[in-house]
Amino acid sequence: MSKPNTDGGTTVNQTERPLGLPKWVAALLPILLLGLIVGGFFVATPFASLDNGGAPLPDVSVTHTTLPSEETVVLHVTNNGPDEVTISQVLVAEAYWDYDVQGAGGDNTLAPRESAQVVIPYHWNPGWDLEVALLLSDGATVHHTIIAPSQSPGLTTDLLVTMAVIGLFVGVIPVALGMLWFPFLQSMSDRWLHAILAFSAGILAFLAIDAGFEAFELGEQVPGAFEGPALVALGIIGALLAVQSVSAWRQGRAKAGDARAQSGLWVAYLVALGIGLHNLAEGLAIGSSFALGRVSLGAFLVIGFMLHNVTEGPAVVAPVARGERPNILHFVGLGFIAGAPVILGGWLGSLAFSPTLGAFFLAVGVGAILQVIWELREMVSRNGRVGSALNLVTFLVGLVVMYVTDLFVAL
Numbered sequence: 001m002s003k004p005n006t007d008g009g010t011t012v013n014q015t016e017r018p019l020g021l022p023k024w025v026a027a028l029l030p031i032l033l034l035g036l037i038v039g040g041f042f043v044a045t046p047f048a049s050l051d052n053g054g055a056p057l058p059d060v061s062v063t064h065t066t067l068p069s070e071e072t073v074v075l076h077v078t079n080n081g082p083d084e085v086t087i088s089q090v091l092v093a094e095a096y097w098d099y100d101v102q103g104a105g106g107d108n109t110l111a112p113r114e115s116a117q118v119v120i121p122y123h124w125n126p127g128w129d130l131e132v133a134l135l136l137s138d139g140a141t142v143h144h145t146i147i148a149p150s151q152s153p154g155l156t157t158d159l160l161v162t163m164a165v166i167g168l169f170v171g172v173i174p175v176a177l178g179m180l181w182f183p184f185l186q187s188m189s190d191r192w193l194h195a196i197l198a199f200s201a202g203i204l205a206f207l208a209i210d211a212g213f214e215a216f217e218l219g220e221q222v223p224g225a226f227e228g229p230a231l232v233a234l235g236i237i238g239a240l241l242a243v244q245s246v247s248a249w250r251q252g253r254a255k256a257g258d259a260r261a262q263s264g265l266w267v268a269y270l271v272a273l274g275i276g277l278h279n280l281a282e283g284l285a286i287g288s289s290f291a292l293g294r295v296s297l298g299a300f301l302v303i304g305f306m307l308h309n310v311t312e313g314p315a316v317v318a319p320v321a322r323g324e325r326p327n328i329l330h331f332v333g334l335g336f337i338a339g340a341p342v343i344l345g346g347w348l349g350s351l352a353f354s355p356t357l358g359a360f361f362l363a364v365g366v367g368a369i370l371q372v373i374w375e376l377r378e379m380v381s382r383n384g385r386v387g388s389a390l391n392l393v394t395f396l397v398g399l400v401v402m403y404v405t406d407l408f409v410a411l
Contacts, residue, residue: 058085058136060110061223062144063355066152067124075118075132075144076354079110080224086110089135092122113225124149163287163350167343170286170305171279175339178313179331185314185321193321194384198391200271200315201376202398207278208369210406212236214281215362221355228359235363236370239277243270243371264319265326267375271319272338274372275312277365279338282309283345284358305342311401312338319379 021029059081066074073092079085086109090099101108103116110116124130127148134142185196215235219228250266282305316334320326348357380386 057081058083058138058140059224060085060134060136060140060142062132062134062142063115063221063223065144065146065149067146067149068152070126070151071121071123073120073122073124073130073132073146073149075120075134076115077110077118077134077142078115078223078225079112082112084109084111084114085140086137087118087134088137090118090120091131091133091135092120093131097122115223126150159350160347163283163346164343166286167283167340167346170282171309171339171342172335173339174306174309175275175313175316176335178310178315179317179335181314182317182321182331185318186325188321190322190384191390193318194380194388195390195394196314196318196321197376197380198386199394199398200318201373202395203311203315203402204271204274204369204373204376204398205395206399206402206406207275208366208373210402211278211281211362211369212366215359215366218355218359218362222359223356226356228356231356232359232363235360236367239364239367240371241367243273243368244374246270247371247375264322264379265330267319267372267379268316268326268330268334269337270368270372270375272316272334274365274368275316275338276341277361277368279309279312280341280345281358281362281365283342283347284349284361285345286342287346287349287351309339311398311405319376 058079060077060079063076063078065076068074077087086107087099087101088108090097097120100119101110101116102119105111118134120132124146127150130146130149132144132146134144136142185193188196215232216229219232222228222231247266247270286305313335316338317331320330345361377386380391385391
């Protein structure tokens with residue numbers, strides 16, 4: 001006997017036991033057989049005759065550097081190879097130097113995929129490039145250049161407050177200013193409102209492209225053990241599916257008659273979420289630039305991102321320009337979700353920046369933005385034509401505007 005299922009299919013009541021076995025035995029049987037086969041390979045070692053005795057080369061990478069004072073250099077290293085490695089010597093400016101390996105079980109040996117800090121008591125000069133090399137026990141050498149070194153900020157109240165203020169001016173305030181276009185959007189006809197939604201989609205599309213390139217570029221700095229490109233792909237696809245599952249849940253409630261789920265407020269929150277994840281990466285860029293001592297770069301990023309983020313405000317409020325006007329608290333919430341992640345990103349970037357974390361956050365932002373673009377397309381298609389000439393032109397204008405404002409960041 002069959003009955004309708006919630007996903008549109010049917011559920012079949014099967015009373016007979018498969019192969020005469022209990023259902024749970026039939027479910028576990030393939031897994032049990034797979035385990036026996038894998039165990040057999042380990043025991044029988046069928047590929048032993050192909051082993052020519054060659055040992056894999058060590059693979060150690062320096063993920064990033066911190067300089068807590070002008071008397072100390074700290075290298076953050078990760079062993080990407082399948083075998084453990086031992087750090088035997090450290091050279092600074094081609095001279096052997098004292099060092100201490102912290103976080104590797106109390107010795108100088110790193111297990112596969114293990115990370116540690118190499119602390120070097122060395123007096124360095126600000127702005128003067130510094131060459132550091134790690135000599136491994138098998139003779140391999142890992143070189144790293146610290147370009148224009150500058151003291152890293154520590155965890156202080158002043159730093160947290162400074163990054164919070166910067167985050168307000170870079171994320172929250174520009175987005176809030178952009179949201180002030182809401183009354184103007186309400187006065188538009190459906191045709192022009194759809195054009196604004198297409199403009200918003202263009203803005204988001206550029207953010208996705210920009211963040212995608214940055215994610216894969218940053219992924220090249222991720223230690224090989226974490227598979228940078230695969231991590232970025234996982235972040236994009238995972239975020240896309242996660243946000244899409246929330247959207248599908250919302251659509252199910254809307255079809256069931258939930259009035260709140262039928263409003264554009266849901267889409268507005270999704271837009272704010274996607275922009276917020278992207279702005280988290282902006283905060284990481286600002287925080288890491290200050291952490292690396294590149295204050296002038298950080299100042300340019302602040303100005304550029306402020307101009308850049310004003311255009312994100314209309315994208316957030318456009319989905320609620322029709323129907324009942326949301327409560328003012330919703331506007332506050334939308335602005336907070338879209339802009340406040342800059343503060344969190346600034347804290348993370350200035351205190352514990354890592355390429356792995358940065359690449360993953362960027363990828364998550366890309367996935368969320370792609371899903372939001374699809375939501376905007378669905379909104380326009382309900383009572384309009386997505387591919388109209390006006391919508392296509394405004395989509396292009398959104399791309400161009402973001403490209404132009406992005407130049408303020410790159411210059």
